[in-house]
Amino acid sequence: VPPIFAKLGLAYDDVLLLPNETDVIPSEVDTTTHLTREITMKTPAISAAMDTVTESDMAIAMARNGGIGVLHRNLSIDDQAAQVDIVKRSESGMITDPLTVNPEVSLADLDKLCGKFHISGLPVVDKDNKLVGIITNRDMRFIPSEDYDRLEVKDVMTKDHLITGPSNISKEDAHRLLAKYKVEKLPLVDNEGHLTGLITVKDFVKTEQYPDATKDDQGRLRVAAGIGFFGDAWQRASALMEAGVDALVVDTANGEARLALDMIRRLKADKAFNGVQIIGGNIATREGAQAMIDAGADAVKVGVGPGSICTTRVVAGVGVPQLTAVYEAAQACKAAGVPCIADGGIHYSGDIAKALVAGASTVMLGGVLAGCEEAPGEKVLLHGKQYKLYRGMGSLGAMAPRGKKSYSKDRYFQADVTSNDKVVPEGVEGEVPYRGPLNAVLYQLIGGLHQSMFYVGAHNIKELQERGRFIRITDAGLRESHPHDIVMTAEAPNYSGF
Numbered sequence: 001v002p003p004i005f006a007k008l009g010l011a012y013d014d015v016l017l018l019p020n021e022t023d024v025i026p027s028e029v030d031t032t033t034h035l036t037r038e039i040t041m042k043t044p045a046i047s048a049a050m051d052t053v054t055e056s057d058m059a060i061a062m063a064r065n066g067g068i069g070v071l072h073r074n075l076s077i078d079d080q081a082a083q084v085d086i087v088k089r090s091e092s093g094m095i096t097d098p099l100t101v102n103p104e105v106s107l108a109d110l111d112k113l114c115g116k117f118h119i120s121g122l123p124v125v126d127k128d129n130k131l132v133g134i135i136t137n138r139d140m141r142f143i144p145s146e147d148y149d150r151l152e153v154k155d156v157m158t159k160d161h162l163i164t165g166p167s168n169i170s171k172e173d174a175h176r177l178l179a180k181y182k183v184e185k186l187p188l189v190d191n192e193g194h195l196t197g198l199i200t201v202k203d204f205v206k207t208e209q210y211p212d213a214t215k216d217d218q219g220r221l222r223v224a225a226g227i228g229f230f231g232d233a234w235q236r237a238s239a240l241m242e243a244g245v246d247a248l249v250v251d252t253a254n255g256e257a258r259l260a261l262d263m264i265r266r267l268k269a270d271k272a273f274n275g276v277q278i279i280g281g282n283i284a285t286r287e288g289a290q291a292m293i294d295a296g297a298d299a300v301k302v303g304v305g306p307g308s309i310c311t312t313r314v315v316a317g318v319g320v321p322q323l324t325a326v327y328e329a330a331q332a333c334k335a336a337g338v339p340c341i342a343d344g345g346i347h348y349s350g351d352i353a354k355a356l357v358a359g360a361s362t363v364m365l366g367g368v369l370a371g372c373e374e375a376p377g378e379k380v381l382l383h384g385k386q387y388k389l390y391r392g393m394g395s396l397g398a399m400a401p402r403g404k405k406s407y408s409k410d411r412y413f414q415a416d417v418t419s420n421d422k423v424v425p426e427g428v429e430g431e432v433p434y435r436g437p438l439n440a441v442l443y444q445l446i447g448g449l450h451q452s453m454f455y456v457g458a459h460n461i462k463e464l465q466e467r468g469r470f471i472r473i474t475d476a477g478l479r480e481s482h483p484h485d486i487v488m489t490a491e492a493p494n495y496s497g498f
């Protein structure tokens, strides 16, 4: 029988990393890591599967910056699958299944379609999928919007002297054609003139602009999505897979629940899901991690109660301080060659290096990203400052939204009751300061990690994990760590007293 009092649990704030002799230059470190057994990323950061953190805009921005986003699941299956589609189509080497329009579509409908997918034009095909033209914002520029309902694509599209390429064109040849004819889109056609693909100049530019982007082998941005584990969870998983999702996260507050483990096992056993990585979570002990590994998870997500909006530890009295949780889970993960994700409780950039030294391969971030421009929701003005809504997925607002359906209540295993009084929340709702675009926020977070690696003397994550050693600190030590004996008059971009 295990002793009733287990070990001492430590949080990020209980420790610091020891400096070592070093020849590392911060700007030259390599932060490449594994998201799952098969997916690698240049940046060890994941945006949380929360309805105030990750929808398609955040997922696109995360992947461009070398991380990945997990699309939340508090929305219908169709809406979530549509978000996957938006990310997968946002940028790609060669689009094999491009969006198209028929010549008879009104300009008004075309305009809506382009807006939804953030694209500037489309190939036009007849009912046999033969290319008959192309319509881009160049063709639309001088058409007054009052005429959009009256005019159809065929009235304004470019149909003469179309520049096209053969289906099997190389990247270099495609680039040459785009440059020679000064066009932005190159439709690819087979011998009979059927549309087989599309290459756009935007994708070449984006590749140069975001060299670290997390991409699949077709050059499309990668994206993950949360699913549940009963009811229509299987249908959701299938729809997301068909939309091209790279990884599914079986998303629950208690990953040791039999239903969650069974879901992982079933997904791993089904050949249809072979191309999709399966991430399980959340657990907070070595045994919990082992159960996920035994179920076949391709990565294990750790964290019970550390989240900035989470009340599980006070409502249920359950959880493990996050540094110890990550360390314990990582012991099982390391032995099995399964990456471990430290989810929740990251407040400052220094916590990222601590999580990695404790054994995580990546960190999942909620609160520190919820204030970004790309997070869902509008900015609100409060006392002259801008804020954005951030709420726990176990909050009343997320589990019992007024007049709306909650799709994700089962994350906390709550019955589908109609009355809000019968919900037991494990999270709170609030506001976080507006922080501007994600790339600036991530630059500071990952910049902080570069500094950690410099101090520890690690050129890469593996060396960070080998060389990193903790020292436990006291309350006095923690006070000393933060700015003290000064009235802060300006906030640094990576430090706020908030």
Ligand code: RVP
Pocket (backbone or CB within 6 Å): 048, 049, 050, 282, 303, 306, 307, 308, 309, 310, 311, 312, 343, 344, 345, 346, 364, 365, 366, 367, 368, 391, 392, 393, 394, 395, 426, 427, 428
């Ligand atoms: P944080 O980054 O500290 O804001 O934590 C985010 C994490 O908190 C999420 O990835 C999730 O695991 C957890 N979470 C989300 N909702 C709730 C809740 O309502 N208790 N907790």
